[in-house]
Amino acid sequence: MHHPREVFDLIGHEATEDAFEAAxxxxxxxxxxxxxxxxxxxxxxxxxxxxxxxLGAPEDRSHGxxxxxxxxxxxxxxxxxxxxxxxxxxxxxxxxxxxxxxPVDEARQLSEFFSKTPASAPHRVAIVDAADDLxxxxxxxxxxxxxxxxxHGVLLMVSHSPGRLLxxxxxxxxxxxxxxxxxxxTAAFVRDREEVNAEDALRxxxxxxxxxGRAWALAHAGAIAIDDAARALMEALPRLDEAMALSLADRFxxxxxxxxxxxxxxxxxxxxxxxSTARAGxxxxxxxxxxxxxxxxAAWETLQRLSRDVEALNLDRTDALFTALGELRQAAKAx
Numbered sequence: 001m002h003h004p005r006e007v008f009d010l011i012g013h014e015a016t017e018d019a020f021e022a023a024x025x026x027x028x029x030x031x032x033x034x035x036x037x038x039x040x041x042x043x044x045x046x047x048x049x050x051x052x053x054x055l056g057a058p059e060d061r062s063h064g065x066x067x068x069x070x071x072x073x074x075x076x077x078x079x080x081x082x083x084x085x086x087x088x089x090x091x092x093x094x095x096x097x098x099x100x101x102x103p104v105d106e107a108r109q110l111s112e113f114f115s116k117t118p119a120s121a122p123h124r125v126a127i128v129d130a131a132d133d134l135x136x137x138x139x140x141x142x143x144x145x146x147x148x149x150x151x152h153g154v155l156l157m158v159s160h161s162p163g164r165l166l167x168x169x170x171x172x173x174x175x176x177x178x179x180x181x182x183x184x185x186t187a188a189f190v191r192d193r194e195e196v197n198a199e200d201a202l203r204x205x206x207x208x209x210x211x212x213g214r215a216w217a218l219a220h221a222g223a224i225a226i227d228d229a230a231r232a233l234m235e236a237l238p239r240l241d242e243a244m245a246l247s248l249a250d251r252f253x254x255x256x257x258x259x260x261x262x263x264x265x266x267x268x269x270x271x272x273x274x275x276s277t278a279r280a281g282x283x284x285x286x287x288x289x290x291x292x293x294x295x296x297x298a299a300w301e302t303l304q305r306l307s308r309d310v311e312a313l314n315l316d317r318t319d320a321l322f323t324a325l326g327e328l329r330q331a332a333k334a335x
Contacts, residue, residue, distance in 0.1 A: 001220055004044035004129070005078050005088075008063045008070050011189065011212070012181040013042055017065040020050055020176065030174040031149040032157065034131070037178030039160040040214025046178070047127045047156040052078060054154055055085055055121040074121075084119040087126040091133050102128070107138035114150030123152050130158040131165055139166055146172040180210025187215075194219045203227065207267075221263055230267035233325065234275075237332035240325055252317035261317045262307055265324065269303040272296055272328070295331035302327045 010017070023029050033050075035043040049066040052075055053059070057068035068075055077083040089106050091099045110126055118124050128134070134142060143166060145155065155173075162170060181189070186205035189212040190196060196204070196219060207223060208215035229248055233241060251260040276296045306320045 001217060005048045007045045007048070008067065008075075010042050010045050010049060010064055010066075012185060013046060013178055014065060016176050016178060017046065017049070020046075021053070021065055024053065029154060031153060032146055032155040032173040034162060034165075034170060034173035034175045035156060035158050035178065036162045036175055037160070038180055038209055038211045038214070039130075040208060040211035040217060041178045041180055042211075042213060043158045043160075043178050044127075044129045045213070046176075047129065047158060048078065050154075050156060051086055051125045051127060054123040054125050055083060083121075085121040085124045087113045087124075088129065089126070090129045101135045102133045102138050104135060104137035104141055107134060107141035110142065110145045110155070114145060114153040114155075118152055123154050124150070126153070126155050128155070128157040130160055131169070132159055132161050139169065143169055143172075181212055183210055186210050186212045190215045190219055196224075200224050207270075218263075221259060223263060223267075226260070226263050227267045230264060230271055233268070234271050234328070238329045240329055245321060245325060246318075249318040249321055252321070257317060258311055261310060261321070264321075265303050265307040268324065268328070269300055269307075272300045272303065276300065292334055295334040299324075299327040299331045 020033075035047060037043055046066070049064075049068070052068040052072075053066050055074050055078070057072045057074035060067045060069045060072075063069070070076075074083065078086060081088075087109065089102050089110075091102060093099050113126060114124060116124070128142065131139075131142070142157075146169060157169075157173065159165060162175075180186075183202060183205040186208060187198070187201035190201045190204050191198070193216055194201075201215075204215040204218050204223060205212075207218055207227065226248075229244060232244060248264060251257065251264075276293055279296075280293060303324050306315075306324055309315055310317055310320050
């Protein structure tokens, strides 16, 4: 997987890029842009593409409307974190570890950054990836910058859940909405980058909801195997396949353990939701799992809650898995 700063192509968002480029060419570029849409749909990739153009990289249409050449000095500086007129706020720290939030001290750097004139480019550009990761104090620091639009400054803020942002932040930004791609286009995107067959690529596209970056990340994370395991666990209910559960718990260890835990719980929750929706539509004639919808709803809520609480409260992931499986077994046993 490549960081968006290292990606030079973007598919499916030509109209959005054209709108941004038209505003830039007319000299009517808004000082703050809110890039909204599902995670992995291409918002951060767009932000870096726009940044290259704003920082002086010439047009390279072989890479699309906002395309720039990977070997241009501006592109190389951005990849190396060395461009003096670009500031990036993200959860990934300098030590390479992903933090829980973007800290307020870094958000406060925006004001000083935009107070200076560009060192070598037509603009100064800041990227916030993602604005959803700002804590309350950091969000207020961003708001202060928005209230005093900087000369020659452009702020690009990625947001997967814009409804969670302060209304005063949303109202001061021009919004660019990024829509999911078709499942076929998303599957093709994955197959171009990973050795997966057509069926698995389409499964990944469906899991990602048409967000190609998310589908690619899921392929890297072994999502097909996790989804198969979630299906097997559900089909075995109310019996518990303890050996499989323990094998899955082994995946929860180490630096990548939380991501694997979240992925399994996401797949379990999706299957419970899909089953419950089908059962509600077809009524008691639906064959398969037993149990009332209220018990399945409670099990779904447990999956959602544990997925949040395990990371926030540093709970034991294996214990959480068996707690969730216990809820699923009770739902399956219920009359």
